[in-house]
Structures are given as structure tokens and as C-alpha cells.
Amino acid sequence: MKNIIKDLIKDSLNKNFKGNDIPLNNIEVNLCKDQKFGDYSSNIAMKIASSFNEKPTAIAEKLVESLQENRKIKKVEVVKPGFINFFVSEDSKFSIVDKILKEKSDYGKNSVGNNLRVLVEFVSANPTGPLHVGHGRGAVFGDCLSNMLKESGYSVTKEYYVNDAGKQIDILVVSVLQRYHELIDNNFEFSYEDLYKGDYIWDIAAELHRNEGAKFQINSLIDYKNTNIDLYITKIKEVLSDKKFSYIKKLCINYVLENIKINLVEANIDFDSWFFESSLVEDKSLDRVLEFLKKNNHTYSKDKALWFKSTDYNDEKDRVLVKENQDHTYLATDIAYHEKKIERKYDLSINIWGADHHGYVSRIQGAFQIFSKKRSNLKILLVQFANLYRGKEKVTMSTRSGEFVTLNQLLKEVGKDAMRFFYLTRKSDQHMDFDIELAKSNNNNNPVYYVQYAHARICSIFRQLKKEKNSFSYDKENLINLREEEELNIINKLSSYPDVILSATKKYEPHLITNYVRELAQEVHAYYNKHQILVENNDLRNARLSLMEAAKYVFQNSAKIIGIEMPEKM
RNA sequence: GCGCCUGUAGCUCAUUUGGAUAGAGCAUCGGAUUUCUAAUCCGAGGGUAGUAGGUUCGAGUCCUACCAGGCGUGCCA
Incomplete structure (x- = not known):
């Protein structure tokens, strides 16, 4: 729909301002926050107003006048500062329900990934002890991000880098x-x-x-x-x-x-590949990479150690690759590992690191650049740690002292679904507080139950339908019976789902999906409370059931990405 | 000291590459179930978006300074 509107605007721009320098490929069309402004809006008139020295509203009027008729658009309005608001016709809105019921588990997928090979490396915790809650957020984030990328047509490999050599x-x-x-x-x-x-x-x-x-x-x-x-x-x-x-x-x-793997499986995370640091030493990749760096003047010797000129790549100082005692540093094998990623022909490498490693970004980016010549091929995403609280008391953690809450403990206390959902409700680069006591004691306040309950209620309706010895039959023509405000709200929400997936993927922000699904649940609960779905009238009942069926698919599709269950009964 | 990140309601956080009246949940208060699951819904109160400037049609969002917090600044991993 967005693209249809963009094309209409583009066409109108061409008619009115032909020959002028207008960013035709950068037309913004957004969903409206408020229904009274219509369904979609564009700010194009305000953007270009200054370069034509005209009032934005005047430009907007001009554009609207020469807009081509389209049966999917019911009405177009120009409002105060210069917004152009589009009202979508009912017919076209209903067609989204039809689309969902046809596409089912495919609804929401897109193909921007174009089958590009992506390596997502995450967790990669040292195998010196069990995973603790500090690893949890990155683990869930990486897993969900991988699911999103798959949904958008990327070919994804999930990898755990095992530091077994230091x-x-x-x-x-x-x-x-x-x-x-x-x-x-x-x-x-x-x-x-x-x-x-x-x-x-x-x-x-x-x-x-x-x-x-x-x-x-x-x-x-x-x-x-x-x-x-x-x-x-x-x-x-x-x-x-x-x-x-x-x-x-x-x-x-x-x-x-073994212990780590078991924990990860319990958190519904599985890796495609486990890459061992020791293999880089064994197959001489490390030596090869060090030789290459030396030959190409990226290193120098000082104080009996070998240094990497990382200051060439925005680092604050140069870093040691081989220590005085001739042991290699972690950085040395890490560079070899990243060289390997390029050699393995991935189009895009995504690293998910704890935010405490941010000082490490420039030196790895630098090394990556040396081997690939293209900086954009490596994306390093930093995930802030979640501070763990028990009530008001902050839980401090240290692997060495052995005083840490393991991921396993957290899983047992709050459950897989709640843990994953909770971790994913916040933007990953944002600090967050995770209060175990609250998550434990107040299960009903947990957003995941809210969402799952909405889905379970829908399933319950279909069970009730069966009990009444009735059946659901879908007919596209029936959808015009959906006239209630709450029904249109749900339809709008459902139609924005593909956009949410797309923008969440592009921005690497899974929290957009958890937010979305919570909003959808809210609409469904409100509707359920106000209106009876199983009504006497056959056409109306089937129309409402169609809508619920469509919502059910969207709940299930997003749950799959988030990595949680969608129970039919609660 | 230097570098990166953060600062939004009492608390935890959203806010769609700068958009229209800054929104949710929790907590507080008041209502809703002869009905497909009340783990639900409806309503109320609650804001100088750290502070001060700047950029423009328009700033929570971009820029500068300052304040506060987190992290980094190892021949550790």
C-alpha cells in the first residue's frame, strides 16, 4: 500500500515539477498515528517547499489535484503544515484479511534479503563456566535477529565462537x-x-x-x-x-x-555452527594471517612484541598481537577468525557483543577492512547488559568468584517465554533493569501472558464454535460486514505487520516486533470484550471469524520470530 | 584525563531514516462478567523529555556546551 501511494506521489511530482531536482526515490509515506488523519500520510510537500519558495500547503494542493485516481484510495486531504493524508478504501482494507488467510504462515515475509549469506555470531561466551544472565540478553537478541533476517529472505548461519585456546x-x-x-x-x-x-x-x-x-x-x-x-x-x-x-x-x-548447549536449547536457541579458536592455530590460519599483516606493513615490532597498527583505523592506540613471551593475544586469533569469515564467503557478518566490548570495535573493523576492502560487510551490534535485581537489591556478578545467577536459574524461575519476551521488549542498546522477584511473583503482569492469552482466546472461540456444532466458512464477500471501530482497528494493525518486520530487520531492532504484537493483543482484547463474535447471523459471524483467524496467523507468525510458544489454551 | 553509550510520568520503558495532541505497562483511584476464558476490558489522575543554547516550516529525535550515571581506556579474555 505504501508503495502504491509513493508511486502516485511520484507521478504527480513529475507532472508538476518536471525537470526540477526532486528526490523521487526518497518519498516518505508513513502510517498515521491517529485515525482522524487517515491511514497514510506524506510530508513531501513540506520537504520540497523551501526549494520552490512556496507554501507547503500550496504545493500539497497542487500535488493532490493532479493525483491519479486509484480505487484503493477513498479520499485525500491536505492539512495545516502541509501533510497529505490518504484514506484507504474499505475494499482495499478488507483485502488484507483475504491476503493473510491465503498466505498464512508466509504472511509478513519479504525478500529484501535476496538470499544473501549472513553470518550471525553471538553469545560466544568463554567456555570456562556456565552461561549467566549477563549472556542472556545477547543470546536472545541474536537468535531473534536471525529469525527476522530469515523472514526477510536472508540465508542465515548462527555461529558460536568458542575461545578454547587462551x-x-x-x-x-x-x-x-x-x-x-x-x-x-x-x-x-x-x-x-x-x-x-x-x-x-x-x-x-x-x-x-x-x-x-x-x-x-x-x-x-x-x-x-x-x-x-x-x-x-x-x-x-x-x-x-x-x-x-x-x-x-x-x-x-x-x-x-555441553552444559552451555543444554542451557541454550532450553532457551530455544540453537546454533548452526560452533567455531573453535584452537582450529585457527591448528590449521595455521593464524600464522598465515600474521604473515599477511606483516608483509603488508600493518604491523611493527617493539619491546620484543608484535604490534598491530590499529591507529590507522581509528583506534586510540596500537595493539599487541604477539606478546613478549611469544604467546598470541586474543586479538590475533580474533583477526584470524574474521579473516576466515571473509574466506567463507559471507556477504554480511553480524557480530553481537556486550556493550563492554565497544572499545574493541575499531580494531576489528580495521582488521576486517584490510581483508575485505569493504567496511560495510561487518556489522557490530552492541547489546547493553541487563542489570539484575532481586527486589531492590542489585545482583552483582563475577564468574571468578562463582557468585552469579546462571541463565539456567533464570529460565527456571521465569520461564523461557517470559525471559525471551522480556529481554526483547527493550531496545538492545538501552540499559535495562531485570527484576527477578517481579518477574517471578507477578506472573500475570508479564506482557507475554497478555499476548498469549489473546491468542488463546481466539482459539477458544473456534472451540466454542465446534461445541455449538457450527462451522466456519470463509467468503471474501462477507468481509464488508466488518464495520465496527474495533474491527477496523484490528485490520489496520494486521496490515502493518509486514512493515514492522521489514523495518525491524533493517534497523536490527527486534523490540519493534514485541511491541507490535502487544499492541495487536490489546486491540484483540478490546474487541473481544465489547463484541460477540459468535453471533446468530451467518454472514456476520463468518466475517468476524475470518478476522480472528487472520489475527491468529499474525500472532503465530510473530511468536515464531520472537521464539515463544503461542498456546491454544491457558 | 580521553573515548563510546545513556538521561522521557512515582517505577520500568516505547515514541516508525526530524512530523500533527510525547504513549504503554506497573503502582494509585473509580467502574464493567445471566455472554466465545476477568491472565480481560473501560475510565481518571500523573510530563519544563537532565540543564542551557543552536539548526528549520517543525526537535524527545540533529549540533554545541554543561550536569548526572554506565562502560571502555591491559603484552586480560
Whole structure:
């Protein structure tokens, strides 16, 4: 509909201002907030008024006069500052119901994606412990965004980047070894301040002990108790042998990743691909990328370290790729990983990061630019953390101390649907507060129930219809019976759904969809309360049922994108 | 210090690439069910959009300064 109006305006512009410099491809047509202004409006007259030195209203009048007749437009008006308001004919409004009933689960889809290959990388939490609520928002955001992109015709791969090669993993191994030795021999003092302390460390140690006995016991490290952690790790690898250390490492990573996968599945998130940092070292991609950077003058050596000239790309300072001790940094493998994304021929890479990583954006964008020559191919979206509250008390979290609320706990407390919906009601770059107590104690205040209830009510109507031994038969001609204000409101809402999907996708803003579906639920509840759907008159009843059936599809289609259930009964 | 993000009703947040009277939910108060599910609906009160300027037909939205909060500023990941 928007496009039809745009074309009409374009045509009229050509008639009136031919030869002049008018942005024909940039005509704005928007849905009206208020019904009294009509259904759609355009501000084109005000936009171009200054360049013709005429009053906006005068230009608007001129444009309206030469507008072509169209049976879908009932009326066109010019209002005060210079808006042109369009009133859509009833016929054309009803046709949206017909369209939905024909397209069903396809209603809302579009093809702007044109099958472009998109890689969405998200969560990517270090496999050093279970996912906690800090990861939740990004996880849900990334998953929903992927669903939206699919709906818009992109070919989407969801990927989790597993940091299994760095120092943090070694610390995890040491943490497990510590508990393992406590299980074998309490006198073995293996303490170190910075180790991981969660219960899962005990679980892994116990599994190791159960399966392998005392095979990994070591006795000669007490002298290194107070050295720095790097030295400590090196020493352990030496005493234990690299082979045994790697064995335990593999065990740890598998254990933690399994746990993460289970959590994600419970949150209705599944990944297409798990990319391991270690593979970049093993297949020499890292070496290759470092060589390329060196050769092309993007690096230099200083203080026995290799530096990346990230200041060439808006970074505040240059960054180290290879440390003095010849270990590579996280950045080095991350650059190799992004080079790999280009090599894997994705048209668009989307990274979803916690907002605390924003300082990292320019250096990765810079590196990406070096390999792709096109900056626009990498989109980095930052998701603000949700502050977690229990009542008035803020919950502080730290993976190290082991004091964190896991994603699993949150899922159990508030449920998958509520969690996903709640996370998605806010713009992702906006800080948000998540009060667990409120979400737990006040289930009926949760917006997700409001939406699901609207859908369940519709289903209930159809159940009642069956009970009355009646049936629903659809006839397009019947739709003219929909004359109530509430019915037209619902029709308007339903017709804007494809636009919402499109603009949510373009702007990477899933919250537009949760807002939309809540508004639709509101219209449906209001209608349900005021009007009886199962009326005596066959034509009217079928018309109303058609409308409800259409609404049902839109509820289901948006629920699929949001990733929640739409129960038939509550 | 420097950089990025944020500031909208008592609280949590919306506000469609700058549009018409800034909207929801929660909380408060008052109503609605012989009816397809009351997890619902209808109504009321509640605002200097952090502050001060600027840009223009028009600013919560863009620009500048200041104030307040968050994050970043590692040869950590």
C-alpha cells in the first residue's frame, strides 16, 4: 500500500515539477498515528517547499489535484503544515484479511534479503563456566535477529565462537586440578587466588577422579605457590606433561560446552555452527594471517612484541598481537577468525557483543577492512547488559568468584517465554533493569501472558464454535460486514505487520516486533470484550471469524520470530 | 584525563531514516462478567523529555556546551 501511494506521489511530482531536482526515490509515506488523519500520510510537500519558495500547503494542493485516481484510495486531504493524508478504501482494507488467510504462515515475509549469506555470531561466551544472565540478553537478541533476517529472505548461519585456546582455559584446567587434588589428598595445597570456584569445577574434578583415579596426581608444586599465574601454568604443564594437560583441557571444554548447549536449547536457541579458536592455530590460519599483516606493513615490532597498527583505523592506540613471551593475544586469533569469515564467503557478518566490548570495535573493523576492502560487510551490534535485581537489591556478578545467577536459574524461575519476551521488549542498546522477584511473583503482569492469552482466546472461540456444532466458512464477500471501530482497528494493525518486520530487520531492532504484537493483543482484547463474535447471523459471524483467524496467523507468525510458544489454551 | 553509550510520568520503558495532541505497562483511584476464558476490558489522575543554547516550516529525535550515571581506556579474555 505504501508503495502504491509513493508511486502516485511520484507521478504527480513529475507532472508538476518536471525537470526540477526532486528526490523521487526518497518519498516518505508513513502510517498515521491517529485515525482522524487517515491511514497514510506524506510530508513531501513540506520537504520540497523551501526549494520552490512556496507554501507547503500550496504545493500539497497542487500535488493532490493532479493525483491519479486509484480505487484503493477513498479520499485525500491536505492539512495545516502541509501533510497529505490518504484514506484507504474499505475494499482495499478488507483485502488484507483475504491476503493473510491465503498466505498464512508466509504472511509478513519479504525478500529484501535476496538470499544473501549472513553470518550471525553471538553469545560466544568463554567456555570456562556456565552461561549467566549477563549472556542472556545477547543470546536472545541474536537468535531473534536471525529469525527476522530469515523472514526477510536472508540465508542465515548462527555461529558460536568458542575461545578454547587462551589463558583463561588454562586457568580453568588448573582450577579443576586443584579440586581434583583435594579429592585425592587434602594435604596437597594447590591454592591460587584467581582460580574459578563454581560448583561445576567440583563436578569436573569428580568426573576426572571417577574415570581416571589418581593418574594425574602431581606432588612437587608447593614451591611455586606464590609465583605468577603464567609461570604456575607453565610449571604444571611441565610436571604433568603437555599431553595430560591437553587431555584434561579437552575434558573441561567438553563438559562446559555441553552444559552451555543444554542451557541454550532450553532457551530455544540453537546454533548452526560452533567455531573453535584452537582450529585457527591448528590449521595455521593464524600464522598465515600474521604473515599477511606483516608483509603488508600493518604491523611493527617493539619491546620484543608484535604490534598491530590499529591507529590507522581509528583506534586510540596500537595493539599487541604477539606478546613478549611469544604467546598470541586474543586479538590475533580474533583477526584470524574474521579473516576466515571473509574466506567463507559471507556477504554480511553480524557480530553481537556486550556493550563492554565497544572499545574493541575499531580494531576489528580495521582488521576486517584490510581483508575485505569493504567496511560495510561487518556489522557490530552492541547489546547493553541487563542489570539484575532481586527486589531492590542489585545482583552483582563475577564468574571468578562463582557468585552469579546462571541463565539456567533464570529460565527456571521465569520461564523461557517470559525471559525471551522480556529481554526483547527493550531496545538492545538501552540499559535495562531485570527484576527477578517481579518477574517471578507477578506472573500475570508479564506482557507475554497478555499476548498469549489473546491468542488463546481466539482459539477458544473456534472451540466454542465446534461445541455449538457450527462451522466456519470463509467468503471474501462477507468481509464488508466488518464495520465496527474495533474491527477496523484490528485490520489496520494486521496490515502493518509486514512493515514492522521489514523495518525491524533493517534497523536490527527486534523490540519493534514485541511491541507490535502487544499492541495487536490489546486491540484483540478490546474487541473481544465489547463484541460477540459468535453471533446468530451467518454472514456476520463468518466475517468476524475470518478476522480472528487472520489475527491468529499474525500472532503465530510473530511468536515464531520472537521464539515463544503461542498456546491454544491457558 | 580521553573515548563510546545513556538521561522521557512515582517505577520500568516505547515514541516508525526530524512530523500533527510525547504513549504503554506497573503502582494509585473509580467502574464493567445471566455472554466465545476477568491472565480481560473501560475510565481518571500523573510530563519544563537532565540543564542551557543552536539548526528549520517543525526537535524527545540533529549540533554545541554543561550536569548526572554506565562502560571502555591491559603484552586480560
